[in-house]
Amino acid sequence: MKPTGTTSRAERATADLSRAIETLMVALEAHLPGCEAHSRRTADYAAVLACRMKMNPGDVEIVRRAGFFHDIGKIGIPDRLLRKPETLKPRETKIMRRHPEIGRDLLRGFSFPRAAADAVHAHHEWFDGAGYPRALKGKDIPPMARIIAVADVYDILRAGRNYQPAVSREEAEKTILAVSGTQFDPAIVEAFRTCAAEFNALFESAG
Numbered sequence: 001m002k003p004t005g006t007t008s009r010a011e012r013a014t015a016d017l018s019r020a021i022e023t024l025m026v027a028l029e030a031h032l033p034g035c036e037a038h039s040r041r042t043a044d045y046a047a048v049l050a051c052r053m054k055m056n057p058g059d060v061e062i063v064r065r066a067g068f069f070h071d072i073g074k075i076g077i078p079d080r081l082l083r084k085p086e087t088l089k090p091r092e093t094k095i096m097r098r099h100p101e102i103g104r105d106l107l108r109g110f111s112f113p114r115a116a117a118d119a120v121h122a123h124h125e126w127f128d129g130a131g132y133p134r135a136l137k138g139k140d141i142p143p144m145a146r147i148i149a150v151a152d153v154y155d156i157l158r159a160g161r162n163y164q165p166a167v168s169r170e171e172a173e174k175t176i177l178a179v180s181g182t183q184f185d186p187a188i189v190e191a192f193r194t195c196a197a198e199f200n201a202l203f204e205s206a207g
């Protein structure tokens with residue numbers, strides 16, 4: 001069926017929206033070099049996990065987009081904290097921990113799918129309730145956020161951070177499996193275990 005004028009306008013509006021938010025990512029990259037590549041890899045791993053969890057194709061794409069924008073809220077965090085090479089002090093950690101809420105508000109402001117904004121808001125929650133910003137527990141954490149949490153940490157482990165050296169594939173997998181049921185949803189860790197080779201291939205091919 002030929003698309004109606006309304007559909008075309010809607011598609012154009014969606015494309016404009018995506019470009020506008022991607023521009024924000026370019027701005028964030030200037031403040032936090034490496035963030036864009038990390039976000040792209042996180043999006044790809046998250047999509048692999050979402051497929052493995054048998055999400056429908058529409059939801060897989062929402063997970064991918066939320067994975068890409070998971071840290072977009074860091075645009076609202078001062079540079080001196082984003083680039084600090086040492087561990088943050090408690091009051092600095094409190095400021096840094098605002099980024100999931102800032103990200104959710106940004107995506108909602110851009111009329112992003114609510115599920116994506118909710119996933120961004122909850123990507124640092126822990127399965128046992130020890131995460132932030134709301135200390136949500138278990139199935140109260142949106143499933144998309146539980147997926148992005150594993151994808152995000154895997155990439156941080158492999159790529160390293162200012163204050164944390166990169167680790168091998170084996171070490172990263174061991175670390176993820178070790179926090180099943182505490183930091184991560186055991187069902188998602190089990191899915192990760194079955195597609196760890198794909199994660200490694202994505203990391204290696206991204207260079």
Ligand SMILES: [Fe+2]
Pocket residue numbers: 070071099123124
């Ligand atoms: Fe984050």
